[in-house]
Amino acid sequence: MAKVLVVEDEQALSELLSYNLSKEGFDVCLAMDGEDALYMVEEDAPDIILLDWMLPNVSGVEICRQVRARTQTKDIPIIMLTARGEEEDRVRGLETGADDYLTKPFSMTELVARMRAVLRRSRPGVAGDVATFADIVLDRETCRVRRGKRDVHLGPTEFRLLDVLMQRPGRVFSREQLLDRVWGHDVYVEIRTVDVHVGRLRKALNRRGEQDPVRTVRSAGYALDETYSAVAHARAS
Known part of the structure; x- marks a missing residue:
């Protein structure tokens, strides 16, 4: 069972993601802001991170940078979730170290497919x-x-x-x-x-x-x- 950390400050979306990803067989942990997310990654690194771009305290981009900077966590796959749709923002997210990028609103089917694709590349023992x-x-x-x-x-x-x-x-x-x-x-x-x-x-x-x-x-x-x-x-x- 792959462990996913969902970092999302919008409670309704966070709960929706938790419910649907649990149904898909993921072990889901939730963080409502950037500080909590960094603490949880350090305490028990997840297999994949779903990361909102706009967060209180520490931005999604900064979380991505810090995760990539640490030897123990640098290989954790990250998918950015954001309402931003401009090409410049997508490029910035990927340049920061994100493995994929999904613009809100998105379908759960597409999200799960992208998560499994990223896991197959980076953690084949988890995805299959x-x-x-x-x-x-x-x-x-x-x-x-x-x-x-x-x-x-x-x-x-x-x-x-x-x-x-x-x-x-x-x-x-x-x-x-x-x-x-x-x-x-x-x-x-x-x-x-x-x-x-x-x-x-x-x-x-x-x-x-x-x-x-x-x-x-x-x-x-x-x-x-x-x-x-x-x-x-x-x-x-």
Whole structure:
């Protein structure tokens, strides 16, 4: 599930976007102004940003500049949303670092199509129905997972947990971030529940003698181990 940050100060449009994008399978976070948006990007970087041009406190153009200036966030795709239709403004938005530009009013069908097109180019593991990491294949449409030539049987929570980790191989997700992405923002779950489900995921993924692809980072969280990916590719070749 791709995480989208919607930065829009018009509440009615913000709620409309949240409702429709959630229906399309996106994990939606909302920011009503530029300062909140920059804080949220720094705390838990989204997979894509929908960014209004005209915002209070910090403009959309300035947010785009700051996101592109930071090493950790420079590759996050950004689609600018604005009422401005002049060619000069469109060019300025793209020169600032936006990946695409949509003029209000726009259709949800076009917006979702453009989001998925941008994600396919920049985050193929997020955009498609199938995600791959080394010899592990996760099919979102059929909810099936394979490791090598065998099926891996996962419960719904373990499936979502693996999906989140496979979207950003190598990235360390804190337990709090995994709680938000797997269980949702409005659900209260004990923090140690994450450890229990990671244990179940490992038990299902790993047979005796197999390398564990899930890496525990002490006091930080969990990640898919990129070293495992290199070893798996070397064996395959």
